[in-house]
Amino acid sequence: MxxxxxxxxxxxxxxxxxxxxxxxxxxxxxxxxxxxxxxxxxxxxxxxxxxxxxxxxxxxxxxxxxxxxxxxxxxxxxxxxxxxxxxxxxxxxxxxxxxxxxxxxxxxxxxxxxxxxxxxxxxxxxxxxxxxxxxxxxxxxxxxxxxxxxxxxxxxxxxxxxxxxxxxxxxxSPLYTAQENKQLRKIKAQVDDAGHLVADLNTRFSGIEQETQHYLLHNNTAGMREQYLNQSLSLPNYSVESIRYQETKNIIPEIEEQMVLKASHYATITGKRMFIEPNLVNRVSTRPDASKPRKYDIVYPHSFTHADTVEISVPNGYEPESIPKDITIDNHFGKYSIRFEVTGNRILMFRHYTREAATYPASAYTDLAAFYHAMYQADHSRVVLVKQQEQ
CATH class of the missing domain: 3.10.620.30 (C8orf32 fold)
Incomplete structure (x- = not known):
């Protein structure tokens, strides 16, 4: 032709x-x-x-x-x-x-x-x-x-x-932006004196971010969905107790996911201290190895926005000993921020990550690895609480 x-x-x-x-x-x-x-x-x-x-x-x-x-x-x-x-x-x-x-x-x-x-x-x-x-x-x-x-x-x-x-x-064909491909999550959780956690997760997925949930909703039984979710979250010793989806069909489709899960010994108890990672489920798990030379371009095929708000209630009597530092990173690879608070018996975390579709030369790989390492460390930060002696 x-x-x-x-x-x-x-x-x-x-x-x-x-x-x-x-x-x-x-x-x-x-x-x-x-x-x-x-x-x-x-x-x-x-x-x-x-x-x-x-x-x-x-x-x-x-x-x-x-x-x-x-x-x-x-x-x-x-x-x-x-x-x-x-x-x-x-x-x-x-x-x-x-x-x-x-x-x-x-x-x-x-x-x-x-x-x-x-x-x-x-x-x-x-x-x-x-x-x-x-x-x-x-x-x-x-x-x-x-x-x-x-x-x-x-x-x-x-x-x-x-x-x-x-x-x-x-x-x-249509280009879907970071404002259309969203994952917006709110979590309310409770941790007991043994460190066991119960959490209610409400997540709204849209655009490309809802495609996995769309597949789970339309191509699997309820049992298969729970089996997948029980294997896909980065939590130790957890189980999905219930899951419910509500789909809204638009040119940019949306799916709301409501989940209840339990995680045994999520918080680590050592003597009078309790160690908790506030970021329950949306953590960067990749740490690229920058020591190996890269030959090919770095391709981000899709843009997206992730926003997480987590509130964890702990037993009365604990006071904060160590709270992670707030982190903000804004570079050509993306915009990332995470913030922690302890108010009374509540631990709060606010996380926001936006990435744009782009292609970068292989020479940028070292900087990309540093970006991912910084996000990984921030996402796995722990709050340390100390049990106060009763008067």
Missing amino acids: DSWENLGKFILQLNEGKGTLPPAIAADVKRLTENVSDRQQKINTLYEYLQQNTRYISIQMGIGGWQPFDASYVATKRYGDCKALSNYMVSLLKEAGIKAHYVLINSGEARRGLWEDFPAPYFNHAVVCVPTGKDTVWLECTSQTLSPGYMGSSTGNRKALMIGDNGGVVVN
């Missing part, structure tokens, strides 16, 4: 005549949208119709690796691959009077877009984009559970080939 435009023209030829809907499906589209005035709501309604009435199956026969099944085939069989389901979605929207485009893209966190100066058919996935004036709504048509308009880490933030009326056009 000598240009992206001509590659798009080739795909147009392959897709020609594949968009006719059966009369019954056309009637469904009319019934679902004729009384809906908001364009975005029409898009959402038809996307949910696709999710409820089709499923993804990868079948490539003949030139099926290039060419989608007819929309009528998908409507009858109620399945298709990414090309077939995307073509079907374009047809549903067209029936409702909404212009949409078939888009070829590379899916997967390690597969990043295309080379604009080297046109070639090296795509592994198809999606849909719907121009809406100032913005564009993107639709991942192989998922039965994603929010309408959300692409996520697998297909977000990369260049793709939109198949327009006159051929291919290179476009950018």
Whole structure:
């Protein structure tokens, strides 16, 4: 291929005549949208119709690796691959009077877009984009559970080939920012005289940060979720007592997680002293080895913001002997701060970490390692309390 435009023209030829809907499906589209005035709501309604009435199956026969099944085939069989389901979605929207485009893209966190100066058919996935004036709504048509308009880490933030009326056009899929990819957590916990901890954790995940919870919610049983969580937190001797999720579907989806956990001997009791790490669950666990030379660039594929507030109540009679110093780091790798307080019988911790998607040269690796070491030490800081003798 000598240009992206001509590659798009080739795909147009392959897709020609594949968009006719059966009369019954056309009637469904009319019934679902004729009384809906908001364009975005029409898009959402038809996307949910696709999710409820089709499923993804990868079948490539003949030139099926290039060419989608007819929309009528998908409507009858109620399945298709990414090309077939995307073509079907374009047809549903067209029936409702909404212009949409078939888009070829590379899916997967390690597969990043295309080379604009080297046109070639090296795509592994198809999606849909719907121009809406100032913005564009993107639709991942192989998922039965994603929010309408959300692409996520697998297909977000990369260049793709939109198949327009006159051929291919290179476009950018959605970039999700640190203000959209959030993990906001509040913890209230109690420690008893033996050092055992009980904690209530309320966490709101959004954007790319909610993808693990989305998978747990839609692809696992309650038992499997608890099994995963009982193996994934960086706490010794703990158990998840209960877990509950509430999902809000938006272009930037959100999931609220409410968890109760217990951890035996979380606090260390030595004589009259109690040692507690206030940062229960969101700790940096990586300490890069800067003594080894790095050959390749450092790539941060996604931006995010983490904010944690922890309140731990301890038994009466303890006074602070040592409180960790507050730390603030602001450099090109990220912004990190952590602050500790002891008020009465309550230990408070406030932690904030923001990282932006970026690529850094291998020569920056020593500085990156120092940044991670500083965060690691701060995240594992301990408050030391001393039991006061009774008068």
